[in-house]
Amino acid sequence: MIRVLLFVPLLLPLNACAATQSSDGPSLAKRAVEGRFDVAPPAVVVAPPGPLPTDLAGRLERWEADGAAGQQAFAAQRTAAASLVAAAAGAPVAGERWVVAQQAISRLIAARAPLTAALADIDRLYLDRSVDEQIDGLPDIYALRDRLADLVSTQDAVIEALSAGLPGG
Secondary structure: OHHHHHHHHHHHHHHHHHHHOOOOOOOOOOOHHHHHHOOOOOOOOOOOOOOOOHHHHHHHHHHHHHHHHHHHHHHHHHHHHHHHHHHOOOOOOOOHHHHHHHHHHHHHHHHOHHHHHHHHHHHHHHHHHHHOOOOOOHHHHHHHHHHHHHHHHHHHHHHHHHHHOOOOO
16 A cells, blocks of 8 residues: 555656646747748858968978988988897897997987978968968968978888887887
8 A cells, every 4th residue: 555655646747747738839830930041151252372472482492402301311311220220139228239229310310300390390381371361372381391291200100110129119
């Protein structure tokens, strides 16, 4: 008998909810005024970027030349660094061969400095022009930035592989 009394209060609120679900409430059908805003927004015409401004063309050429110089210097140091790292494969950490290999990796990193500096400068230019909404020449700037970033990424992978080849690396 006690069980029946516990469930009775739960049924009463449900009956009250069901009683309010009558058909005299507002209709949920679409009203005529609701369709007024079903129109496409007007097209916004954005002018495409113009050509690279002449004051930037010289800077981009210099950065491209710096990137090429950094790549050539890196390539010239790479073979020597790889052979020194291979020679230090069994050497103890902080031993002479290990130190010589670390120095070769450091020279390899230093050799690419013109490339990384050019990438930093072109990143700064790209961001400044984007913030100032000066879009003329951005495709040219971004294309050079993309090429330099690819070179740096490839060099990073080489340096990481060489560092991993050293004991303790």
